[in-house]
Structure formats: structure tokens, C-alpha cells
Amino acid sequence: MISSQYVIIGAGFAGAATAYHLARLGVKEMVIVEQESVAGVHSSGRNAAMARQVVPDPAIAAMAREGALFMRNLPADWPTPPIFQQRGSLLLSSGAGWQKLVRDAEMAQERGVEVECWSAEKAKERVAVLEDAEFDGAVWCSTDGVVDIHALLGGYLKIAAIAGARVLYGRSVCEVEVLNGRVAEVKTSKESIKAEVVINAAGAWTGAIGKLAGALEVPLRPLRRHLFVTVPLLWVNPSWPFVWDISHDLYFRPEAGGLLLCPCDQDEMVPGMPPTDSTVAELLADKIRRYLPKASDVAIKNSWAGLRTFSADGRFVIGWDPKVKGFFWVAGLGGHGMTTSYAVGGLAARLILGEESRFAKEFSPHRFL
Numbered sequence: 001m002i003s004s005q006y007v008i009i010g011a012g013f014a015g016a017a018t019a020y021h022l023a024r025l026g027v028k029e030m031v032i033v034e035q036e037s038v039a040g041v042h043s044s045g046r047n048a049a050m051a052r053q054v055v056p057d058p059a060i061a062a063m064a065r066e067g068a069l070f071m072r073n074l075p076a077d078w079p080t081p082p083i084f085q086q087r088g089s090l091l092l093s094s095g096a097g098w099q100k101l102v103r104d105a106e107m108a109q110e111r112g113v114e115v116e117c118w119s120a121e122k123a124k125e126r127v128a129v130l131e132d133a134e135f136d137g138a139v140w141c142s143t144d145g146v147v148d149i150h151a152l153l154g155g156y157l158k159i160a161a162i163a164g165a166r167v168l169y170g171r172s173v174c175e176v177e178v179l180n181g182r183v184a185e186v187k188t189s190k191e192s193i194k195a196e197v198v199i200n201a202a203g204a205w206t207g208a209i210g211k212l213a214g215a216l217e218v219p220l221r222p223l224r225r226h227l228f229v230t231v232p233l234l235w236v237n238p239s240w241p242f243v244w245d246i247s248h249d250l251y252f253r254p255e256a257g258g259l260l261l262c263p264c265d266q267d268e269m270v271p272g273m274p275p276t277d278s279t280v281a282e283l284l285a286d287k288i289r290r291y292l293p294k295a296s297d298v299a300i301k302n303s304w305a306g307l308r309t310f311s312a313d314g315r316f317v318i319g320w321d322p323k324v325k326g327f328f329w330v331a332g333l334g335g336h337g338m339t340t341s342y343a344v345g346g347l348a349a350r351l352i353l354g355e356e357s358r359f360a361k362e363f364s365p366h367r368f369l
């Protein structure tokens with residue numbers, strides 16, 4: 001039997017960033033268990049790779065700012081070349097939504113994020129494909145950008161491994177044994193691991209892992225979202241920012257000489273590799289026709305879907321379980337888990353090591369008691 005003080009379930013952004021921070025804080029003995037044969041098979045490798053700092057929830061926004069700052073200023077020992085393309089972002093909105101977006105932008109500014117409110121005309125000058133789109137205004141954030149998600153995930157795991165973490169791939173956690181109200185052992189499809197602390201970072205499966213441990217029933221829902229990539233398009237400027245039409249739930253950014261597009265669909269799914277649904281391609285075509293008419297004739301060459309897992313109030317779930325001692329949640333990262341990963345891992349690691357931390361209360365699982 002293997003024995004390790006800390007066992008992390010899941011090698012996505014939640015688990016990898018927690019391992020990274022535990023390592024930075026001096027923890028040498030930890031095991032990460034991942035059911036797939038490599039990291040990043042699920043949400044962490046299937047997302048849109050956009051770091052967005054203007055978000056409505058103040059606690060998540062602060063985490064996003066911290067995460068983006070980290071990616072723009074990687075530590076000297078980071079194992080891969082720069083991973084962040086600072087192309088900026090444009091968030092578009094109309095009507096009452098525009099007033100709300102301006103307030104979110106002001107909040108971001110108060111937190112130190114550089115933002116500007118632009119007229120629709122100025123936004124159209126910056127991103128020509130918006131020419132015939134209708135919106136009241138745009139929020140420009142110059143420090144947002146696009147991330148090499150595999151290099152970010154791999155960097156966290158490599159630095160944790162250098163400190164002593166072991167990543168065990170290709171085995172699924174099937175039992176969390178609890179003795180006298182405290183976690184004692186994790187059983188995988190290949191071995192048993194004696195553990196003092198079990199960190200539940202299993203993405204869409206966090207609810208199922210919680211059940212295995214008899215932990216609090218945290219309300220978590222995996223929602224599927226599709227992404228589409230067009231064929232190369234001569235008129236796409238690769239230096240465009242990512243553009244998110246908040247009023248109409250449609251976003252796009254340059255990708256591989258064409259565009260990556262998303263109609264912001266969200267259908268509840270069971271944990272797993274979500275199947276793609278052809279009706280979402282129709283939804284995308286309809287949204288493009290109505291809200292991005294200049295791009296109406298684009299041909300799609302590739303599409304995929306992934307799961308974004310949300311708690312009932314939309315906030316992350318980070319903290320000790322109220323029912324089972326030694327069981328720790330890093331769950332419900334929704335649509336912000338890549339951007340906020342550095343801050344999420346930092347908060348989790350500090351709480352695991354018994355330190356105080358900002359936002360401990362906002363993200364605590366105790367709110368679902």
C-alpha cells in the first residue's frame with residue numbers, strides 16, 4: 001500500500017494548481033490520482049483558453065485578476081516559454097445590459113484592472129468583422145488574453161513533481177474510506193493509498209467523489225458547452241482580441257488562421273466526455289446571422305464540447321468538508337477555472353495548511369449546510 005499525507009483526485013486545473021501551491025509552500029509528499037492516461041483530457045484541455053478579468057462576481061473577479069497577473073509574469077523557474085498572448089478583450093452589450101457591464105467594468109477598475117469604455121464605432125474599427133453588428137458599447141480590457149492551456153497545466157504539474165509530487169495516471173478513484181469521521185484511505189482501480197488529507201478536484205465528478213466519502217451533498221451541475229473552429233479566413237486579423245457579446249451570449253477569437261466561436265450553450269449532462277449535438281451548430285449559425293452578420297458565410301472545420309461544473313450559487317467550492325474530517329473541496333470552477341487557477345490553487349493550499357486566506361468564507365462548502 002502507498003501512503004501519502006495528501007492525495008489529490010484529478011489532474012485538471014483545480015488539482016494541478018493546488019499541487020503547485022502546496023509544493024511552493026514546502027509540501028513534498030503528495031500523490032495526484034488521475035483516471036486518464038494524461039492530464040487535461042476533460043475541461044482543462046477543452047476550454048476556450050481566454051483569460052477574462054471583467055466578471056460580475058467580485059470574489060471570482062479578484063481571483064481572475066490574480067490569475068491573469070500570474071500568467072503575465074511567470075516565475076523564473078517556469079518550465080515552458082511564455083504562455084500568455086496579451087491580445088486584450090472586448091465585451092459588448094446593449095440596453096440595460098450595457099449599464100450593468102459598465103458597472104462591472106468600474107468594479108474591475110477599482111480592483112486595479114485597466115479597462116476603458118468604448119463606443120460601438122471604436123470597437124468596430126478595432127475588429128472589422130463587427131461592422132454590421134448592433135450593440136450600444138464595448139468594454140476594452142488590454143491585459144486580458146489567450147493562454148496556452150496545456151503549457152499552463154503542464155507547468156503546474158511539473159513544478160509540483162520537481163518538489164516531490166507523484167502523479168499516478170490511468171487509475172480511477174473508486175472508494176474513499178472514512179474511519180471515525182476522518183478520511184483514511186483512497187482506493188483506486190490499481191492500488192490503495194493511505195492518506196491524511198483527500199483533496200477532491202475531480203471536476204465534473206466532484207459530486208460523485210463527495211458521495212464516495214459520505215461528505216456534504218454540495219449541489220454541483222456539469223453543463224455542456226460547445227466550441228467551433230472555422231476554416232482559415234483571409235479577413236481575420238490574428239491580433240484581434242477575444243470578443244464576447246454579453247447581451248446575446250456569443251463569443252469569438254482568432255484561432256489557427258480562422259475563428260473560434262461559441263454560442264454559449266449550456267445543457268446539463270452526466271460527468272464524462274459529452275457527446276456533441278448538431279442542433280448547437282444550428283444555434284451558432286442563427287446567432288452569427290443575427291449578431292455577427294459579417295461572418296454569416298463561415299465554414300466550420302472542427303468542433304468539440306466540454307463540461308463546465310457549477311455550484312448552485314455559481315461560486316467556487318473551496319474548503320474543508322463540514323461532515324468528513326480531512327476531506328477538502330476544490331470544485332465548481334464553472335467557466336473561470338483556467339483564468340483563476342493560480343488563485344484557486346493558492347487559496348486551497350493555504351487553507352489545507354491551516355493558514356487564513358481572503359475569500360475563504362465566500363467559497364466555503366459550509367454555505368450549503
Ligand SMILES: Cc1cc2nc3c(=O)[nH]c(=O)nc-3n(C[C@H](O)[C@H](O)[C@H](O)COP(=O)(O)OP(=O)(O)OC[C@H]3O[C@@H](n4cnc5c(N)ncnc54)[C@H](O)[C@@H]3O)c2cc1C
Nearest residue numbers: 010012013014035044047048050173203306336337338339
Ligand atoms: C467549452 C469550455 C470553454 C471554457 N472556456 C474557458 C475560458 O475561456 N477561460 C476559463 O478560465 N475557463 C474556461 N472554461 C472552464 C475551465 O475549463 C474549467 O473551469 C476548468 O478546466 C475546471 O478544471 P477542473 O480541474 O475542476 O476540472 P477538469 O479539468 O475536468 O479536471 C478534473 C480531473 O479529474 C479527473 N477525475 C475525475 N474523476 C476521477 C476519479 N474518480 N479518479 C481519478 N481522476 C478523476 C478527470 O479525469 C479530470 O482530469 C471552459 C470550459 C469549457 C468546457
